Amino acid sequence: MTRETLDTIRNFSIVAHIDHGKSTLADRLIQLTGTVAERDMQEQMLDSMDIERERGITIKAQTVRLEYQAKDGKTYILNLMDTPGHVDFAYEVSRSLKACEGSLLVVDASQGVEAQTLANVYQALDADHEIVPVLNKVDLPAAEPERVKEQIEDVIGLDASDAVQISAKTGLNVDQVLEAIVQRLPPPKGDREAPLKAMLVDSWYDPYLGVIVLVRIMDGVLRKGMTIKMMGTDAEYEVDRVGVFRPKMQPLEALGPGEVGFITAAIKEVADTRVGDTITESKRPTSEMLPGFKPAQPVVFCGLFPVDAADFEDLRAAMGRLRLNDASFSYEMESSAALGFGFRCGFLGLLHLEIIQERLEREFNLDLISTAPSVVYKLNLRDGETIELHNPADMPDVMKIESIEEPWIRATILTPDEHLGAVLKLCQDRRGVQIDLNYVGKRAMVVYDLPLNEVVFDFYDRLKSISRGYASFDYQITDYREGDLVRMSILVNAEPVDALSMLVHRSRAEARGRVMCEKLKDLIPQHLFQIPIQAAIGGKIIARETIRALRKDVTAKCYGGDVSRKRKLLDKQKEGKKKMRQFGRVEIPQEAFIAALKMDS
């Protein structure tokens, strides 16, 4: 098999921390190569969802084909692959990176390297990328390009002497970025005559065209009309359309080796396409799949319930619609005594959870309550079986459990020195095990192993607050470890409240239980009788608060025969009671659940 070098193609991605200017640089590159007419330009061309634009994050991989006439006189095809930048999408990122030969490492010249930059650059290095450092925002007064170059060399071990110093905002030196792509990044290799071998990089749902599949051709040629086969699922499709993004879809007859583009093929759901899968021709299949393919694995679970029970069917429909476009999130029906009917949903991580929740609320106009996020526990039962636990409410009898394992992560945190003490304390408090601690210029870099279960509870918010927003954080899931985990239940007036039960480490149970009881004490209104609120492990009470009985609730005077006014007040009270969830004799307002589940500590 002869793999020719495809000299005039460059496939590259951009590695950057949020806010370091990835999208702006992409916009400039699109502009400078004349890919989009000036009048059609808008900001963050590649981020098509509102959420992506607003938050400056990329959720779906996107690509744009740029044609660039270089100083050597040749015209190059540059495929910019915009990858999701967040660890939740680490697998998607790794596949996108596999579709490229090089990366631009964009670092804000005033901020320096962030934790997320590190994680992504290591992934790029894992994908054998050639990397061109780019210092952005050098026009800002606070820019310290020399210091940041040093940092890149010290921390990442990359030679930054040739770093391109730009301002994506003003356009300064962006042309040098294009030259660097052509001269410093390697061209792809591929065999045009070999059987088709293409990587499914990502896919999404388009209401008009059905599922659009983003592909990178490794070997062979993908033609319109060809019958293809997804090797991971064995499904076959006839290709309707082939083309490239500029960044609008532009149809072509075929895509050759080294090229990046899209196909459509009457695929109904995104769930039918697996990121990282190998696409080949049915009648002349390639002999081997691309390495590294794995199905999406939810990591964090939580229950999503409509605030208004009448919205349940709407929520179901919305979930179905979202799932059309995002096969990595899973859902199944769940019913809770506290929250009614809803869904137990699995996500790739916390950001993913937040995004889905936000999209449901925003695009489908739903008010949702989410229960405390929980991780996937492995329960080793005494009968030898191992089961996965997604919902603390489903936990079997403790007598049947031999041991419980929980997922651990390796977290990298970069923080200004003055907050290091607080960051270390936070990590220690969350059962962290310190792996590394060193300095990157004026900033400390700490690496900790932490149980994911401790991180899904407001870890990130706490980190931001103790470091005044300066600490950055990234993580990857490493392994499962056995832990002394217990199910803590919350009892209100001796009735267990399912939505509030959680798995916690025994050493943390009392503190967490106390905080939960204190919160509920303030959230549940006084009743005509005293209400004990307890946190319990099995039959053992570990924390207790008491809501005193109502002492006075009477509007004394009644004017003339105006009972209408009192009746209206009563009607309001009755209406309010309907929105409450009944636990025994205690009525708990829905807001109490929302608040109790939100403010984790």
Added chain:
Amino acid sequence: MYVHWPFCASKCPYCDFNSHVRREPPDEARFLAAFAAEIAHQGALAPGRTVGSVFFGGGTPSLMQPRTVGAILDAIGKAWSVAPDVEVTLEANPTSVDATRFAGYRAAGVERVSLGVQALNDPDLRALGRLHTAREALDAVAVAQAHFPRSSFDLIYARPAQTPAAWAAELRGAIDRAAEHLSLYQLTIEPDTWFEKLHRAGKLVVPTADEARALWDVTQEVCDAAGLTAYEISNHARPGAQSRHNLVYWRYGEYAGVGPGAHARLVTNEGRIALATERHPETWLALVERDGNATVSREVLSAESQGDEFLLMGLRLVEGVDPRTYEALSGRSLDPRRISALVGDGLIEPRPGGRLAVTQAGFPVLDAVVADLAA
């Protein structure tokens, strides 16, 4: 029969009743004609009844000329027959000026006055925005007792910084002067009052729920010891001296109501209807002069509403309610589980004859008890 006189000499800062202050005295003759028209109108809606009580409320009805009061009573006598022992009550301010008219009211047919004394110490009276002193009020009480066979007065307690000891002493002093009836209301901060503004701004601090409860408890102790027991949550009387008029409301009887912002509950062939009249005095007057009545809201009460109103009113009474009446009105029965839970908490108790009543422990949390039973 309720008659609302909507004017006051000044507006008290805690009051959210339909009362208005006018620089010029209102034209009583025009108002009288309008009252007579509304009385005739409601008389036609509920013909053939016998009026057992008339209550002049306000506002300050003791600003009316006695002859206006007499003429209104005459109009009532034309619309319905009047019981021989009809109870006619008039609310009055305990000032020397108002007291000069007491003889005239008695002559016009008023047999009972209810005086808005509110407090028996001058600093608190000033704080409540009252125009009279404690001395003046007690004098007015004495004048009233000399002129009328029956009388009552109101006090407001749970005032800012009021201690149970100070209140007990003030209340004992009041009971010494009260012949047969006392209304004791806790100060409540009502929306759109001056007190509400102050309260919101943090300039008026009212007792906490616990403090208000302690004041309520001491109120019951002092009154019980003096033989002036409560027959309603805020009303205390010697045996036989209860306000028959108010008992009609609380027993969810039938009542007409005329004047600005008055309410009525009449049983017609459509069912029980709730009427409310225009609140603004001059608008009310213009409407009556144009249409013969100023009814602005007329609602045929649903079974559920009737049941709710019955509970809201009836459970204020120490005698409680008959659950069978509730069933007849609302078409459903009270939830036995809720009843037994509330009985278990000591907040309500069954009474002989199948009645159900709120206990001494239940009264201070009456609103929550009613909400629980009505849910």
